[in-house]
Amino acid sequence: MSDRKISGLSKPAVPILTIRNLDKTFLSDKGNVTALKGVDLTVSKGEFVCLLGASGCGKSTLLRIIGGFEGPSSGHAEIYGSAIKGPGPDRGMVFQDYALFPWLTVEENIAFGPKHQGRTRAETAEVTDKFMEMVGLTGFRNTYPNALSGGMKQRVAIARVLANDADILLMDEPFAALDALTRAKLQEELLEIWERTRLTIIFVTHSVEEAVILSDRIVVMGAGPGHIETDISVDLARPRDPASIPFNDVRRDVSNQLRSHIAPALRKSQLAEA
Amino acid sequence: MSIQELTPSPTPSASQQAQSDKAAQSVQLLSSATRRKINKVALGAIVPVCLILLWELGVRWTGTRLIPPPYQVAVMMWDFAFGGIYDDAFSASLPTHFWVSVQRVYGGFLLAVVLAVPLGLMIGRFPLLKAMLDPTLSLLRPVPVTAWLPLSMIFFGLGPKSAIFLVFLGAFYPILLNTIFGVKSVDDKLFEAAAMLGCNGSQLFRSVVIPAATPQIFNGLRLGLGFAWILIVVGEMTGVPEGLGAVIMDGRTLSRTDLVITGMIVIGITGFLSDRLIVLANNYLLKWSPQHHV
Numbered sequence: 219m220s221d222r223k224i225s226g227l228s229k230p231a232v233p234i235l236t237i238r239n240l241d242k243t244f245l246s247d248k249g250n251v252t253a254l255k256g257v258d259l260t261v262s263k264g265e266f267v268c269l270l271g272a273s274g275c276g277k278s279t280l281l282r283i284i285g286g287f288e289g290p291s292s293g294h295a296e297i298y299g300s301a302i303k304g305p306g307p308d309r310g311m312v313f314q315d316y317a318l319f320p321w322l323t324v325e326e327n328i329a330f331g332p333k334h335q336g337r338t339r340a341e342t343a344e345v346t347d348k349f350m351e352m353v354g355l356t357g358f359r360n361t362y363p364n365a366l367s368g369g370m371k372q373r374v375a376i377a378r379v380l381a382n383d384a385d386i387l388l389m390d391e392p393f394a395a396l397d398a399l400t401r402a403k404l405q406e407e408l409l410e411i412w413e414r415t416r417l418t419i420i421f422v423t424h425s426v427e428e429a430v431i432l433s434d435r436i437v438v439m440g441a442g443p444g445h446i447e448t449d450i451s452v453d454l455a456r457p458r459d460p461a462s463i464p465f466n467d468v469r470r471d472v473s474n475q476l477r478s479h480i481a482p483a484l485r486k487s488q489l490a491e492a
Numbered sequence: 493m494s495i496q497e498l499t500p501s502p503t504p505s506a507s508q509q510a511q512s513d514k515a516a517q518s519v520q521l522l523s524s525a526t527r528r529k530i531n532k533v534a535l536g537a538i539v540p541v542c543l544i545l546l547w548e549l550g551v552r553w554t555g556t557r558l559i560p561p562p563y564q565v566a567v568m569m570w571d572f573a574f575g576g577i578y579d580d581a582f583s584a585s586l587p588t589h590f591w592v593s594v595q596r597v598y599g600g601f602l603l604a605v606v607l608a609v610p611l612g613l614m615i616g617r618f619p620l621l622k623a624m625l626d627p628t629l630s631l632l633r634p635v636p637v638t639a640w641l642p643l644s645m646i647f648f649g650l651g652p653k654s655a656i657f658l659v660f661l662g663a664f665y666p667i668l669l670n671t672i673f674g675v676k677s678v679d680d681k682l683f684e685a686a687a688m689l690g691c692n693g694s695q696l697f698r699s700v701v702i703p704a705a706t707p708q709i710f711n712g713l714r715l716g717l718g719f720a721w722i723l724i725v726v727g728e729m730t731g732v733p734e735g736l737g738a739v740i741m742d743g744r745t746l747s748r749t750d751l752v753i754t755g756m757i758v759i760g761i762t763g764f765l766s767d768r769l770i771v772l773a774n775n776y777l778l779k780w781s782p783q784h785h786v
Contacts, residue, residue: 286687287684287687305684306690307689307690309688310689311684315681317682317684319703321781334686364780364782
């Protein structure tokens, strides 16, 4: 772990998020489901981390625990050394289905956070304008989400948490519902925003390519119950070209790691067939 | 259709063609908008006109003297509104009766709104309150408002208060149930998004619950106001001297069917117009969601 380089960060790494020995079990009448078991994870300030895994590996649950929407069953989840007690403005969540307030315009959606934190009207307007511009939606300030495309909605959602002055951006498969072109464009924009703001980003995805394009570090998760398999650092220079040879080497490596953890059950069934 | 229109022919000149296209388009746009409006009114008028015709024919064929023909009712309506024809107790009395009824309908309706909307928001949001109140409300709800008539006369005496109470009862439940439903159907993700943005506690009501439940609340308001107009006749059976319901009851006792039908028509039109007012407010407040427009 000591040889890991955190690209783009010259300062010594400050841990912003620490998760130790975390378990999560969902209790229900039909029986209890263990979603996460023995998860350890440390994320440094300014890092771009992808949680990668197939569905059912608990990656979204882990993100929701960091967001404070779920509590851990046992173990610790801490931000700057203090336990996560619930959702808060320091952690901004970008949901896959946007979760914009449909009755508010683009501008009002972005202003929602600053307004509720008691900022003055002038401050709110300034912050809102800044981030509306950053995501290129100034021309749509008075449009309601209803009339926006998926990509534009997700831009509003990103600007909304940025305007809220979050330290950590939590992104739950934010681009999964978008078409390939829009997704590529938003990935590029997200990286630009990350370089400008130096936020810490934890990004959940099931796409190996997306993880390799975006992150400093890929945390591969496995299922049954959800746990962390491996932690791969990505030392490719940015901007990354998905067609280049080094990129494909990393992608192959990550794919193999991912497959070796999903495969055993599969291989067994294939053997039985043969 | 001429052959020229069917077969592609060389155009006189491109710019001329474009110009005439544009002109034709704008003319068509203008006229199609007005045409659609006229169409809508005409389509809506077919059934009422047929009903009036059927009424006229029915009265003639059966030779009944119990039901007046449309013309006689029209005369009655004129006299009721402006007087100068029969010069009896009902001549030119429409404004008085109308105003009294409007006050009672809106009095009972607004009382229902003021109580049912906040209560619905609370019940929808707090399971404890729902567990406490739901059984009682579910028991009281099926009781017909007319069944409350004797008790309401004992509680509030013979007079307008009784009428307002009955209107209130009728409007209360649709508003309450729709508000509860509206709160329950707010997407959990919106609460999570609000919490993450630092919006908590009572702020949630103003910033998330109320706006998100507005479509269903308006649905309840429309139903509630409809019931309020329905119940005004029952409410004014409680022995009040004035009001559209009272006029209908008087018409009944005096065997003046023209008066009864006149009252019915006035209530129908007023109910329709007050529904339009709510629809206007609905479309204004829900401009963010065209699918909820009426």
